[in-house]
Amino acid sequence: MIVVPKGSLHNLSRSVDRKRRDLLKAIAVGASVAGISGVLVVDRDKLAKNLKRVSLEDLLRSTAEAESPMEERAKKKEAELKKRYSAEAENICREKGEDSEECKLARKKVELITVKATAPRKGVKYAMALDINKCIGCRRCVYACVMENNQGRNLGIEWIRVLEISREESLELLGSNWYYEEIPKKDKVYVPIACMHCEDPPCVMVCPVKATYKEPDGIVVIDYDVCIGCRYCAVACPYGARRFNWAKPVVPIQELNPNMHILGNIPRQPHVIEKCTWCIQRVRDGGVPACVEVCPVGARVFGDLNDPESPIRRIAEEYGLFVLKPETGAKPKFFYFFGPARTPPSKGER
């Protein structure tokens, strides 16, 4: 919960501008997503509703945020990254020539680098669900995630694992295989797994320096400047969600995603842990995670559990939500469901 300090009104005008920009961006993203996934149906009325939700309170909050230490740190990081990557860009320009495409792209990327520290929205509780009947195991979410979240290319880090499990078995992960090559196979189901953003996350309980914690909007984040690389959280996570930077991670500038959040996809340091953040850099600005956007069969649904209109609520009501390994007691906020292909939705009763 963000508490607005007294006397923070003085630079309200600046933040109003910024907020407006963000909002327009958010709407654009929202609209495009609706087109792609086909799960969200966005019309004018709904958009109007979205517009209404930004209250004075929100604006005040973002003012406070502008002064928060997190914001300060983000600014510093941004400057650092710009410096680091412009050196790389200059190298490219020297090699390929000043007016080569590569040089222009690299310079453009450097310019675009922004590190945000967007705070959680009030009263929001995110959740994601995945339709096991739809998923074809194509791993496009895995690749989109790598690109979106600046995962160390040299280390082969992938936040999402897609497990191939035989249909004959129960959802027992022991016999699973994530190195499969052919898809889709009739006798297999595909179960993508990433951080479940648990309600009672064991990873958070065990961290000796509180480097990883749960934000009010339900996203479990890692502060890469605090993590001491003990990997206790990786040991405690029941869903194998955490990836360690076993060496210095490298993301070449050509592949860098310049839209960054300090608790999310900002390039990591060596020897810190990382994991899925539900694309914090997108969702806190009103967007949806990259995996939801990219999934070619629309198997993923993301939304606010507290909002009765959100797609996730509709899924919950119509199909029911299931969690993996409930016996661990971590209470995941990533759900699975069995969509229309096999379990027809209940009609009429509701």
Place this chain on the structure above:
Amino acid sequence: MSASEWFETIKYIIGWALRGSRRYYLAAFGLLLLAVYGLYLWIFMQHAPIFLGSDKGGLILTAMSDSVPWGIYISFFVFWVGVAAAGIVFAIAAYVFNDKEFKKIAVLGEVQAIAALIIVLLLIVVDMGRPIRALFLMPRLPNLRSMLDWDFIVITGYLLINIIGMLVTVHYYRKDKPLPAKFIVPFMVIAAPFAIGIHTVTAFISQALTARPIWNSPLLAPRYVATAFASGPALLLIALYLAERYIEGFKVSIDVYRKTLYISVIATVVGLYFTLSEVQEIFWYTTEPSKLAQAKELFLGLHVPYLAVLMWLWVGLGSAAVIASLIPSTHNNKKAIVAISALIVVAVIAEKTFTIIIPAFIPSTLGEVRPYYPTPIEYGITVGVHALGLLIYLLLSKPAIKAVMTHYFKHGHEH
């Protein structure tokens, strides 16, 4: 008691630590060499990516992975916590049961605990990705729900207690004075719970994790403590034997050997019994599939054969030691007792290193089987850490025993 007298004590310790025969220097120098080499490997591996920004080096040179996040370091960490915990056994025998023979060697238990705890702390440091950051952040941002923080607290606390214990002992004995009761009573009252505490908390790090079914049993902590009291005293006996052999005029009655062996053997029996109980729980009827899979890795070594070898080595050598200790003629022979102790130490190393840590990761939480075999660098660093610990053991036991001899072995003969 003035500060200068304490200063004298420290000078006494350093003085005696640095004085010795050629063989003593040779041993110390060899250990130092190994330790420096380990340090070099560690700096090369750990700090190249952080301080030099190099993309060479890094923990990637270990065999650890996201599936097996902890390896040889944490494995041996568990073993040495056990050894440290058992340092208290001699002190209990000496001060609680007021056994004069044990008073001569109680300080050796403290020295052993100091050495073991230094190994323990170093093993955590080399395992951590960002140890320097940890140094600043752990005290500043403690998470009281994290067992790792509690472990850190009890381990450093116990280290401090043992350093104090050793200092005070040397301080009084070197001047041929008995230890004052106003020191012994509070010392025991604080030290004994800490001794049990370090190992209990170390087990608590792992036993409450539902993510790791094979650890997720309340038997883990008792099992840790049981085998700790097997290996710790056994190791002390070996050290004691070596001390008797190489330090002229230092003699201890065979009674000490016999009684210590009893403790060690009883603890081994309890440990074996716990293993039996675990086997029954896992294999007799049915059990949770992932726990069963991990247990099969441990007892049958399907993908990591060395786990099964070590586990059965524990059962075999442990039982052999127990049986050997039942033969009456071994009871009057220091050499036989030390041989049995060595068996127990090897058995517990087999039981309490890889066999505790690694099965929890194979198969992993998502069912991946990624075998773990430490790389040469990991072995090198582990050896280096152990060399440093043993060096400290060597250097500290010398002045400690000298001080004991001043008090108990005046003019070359016992009094």
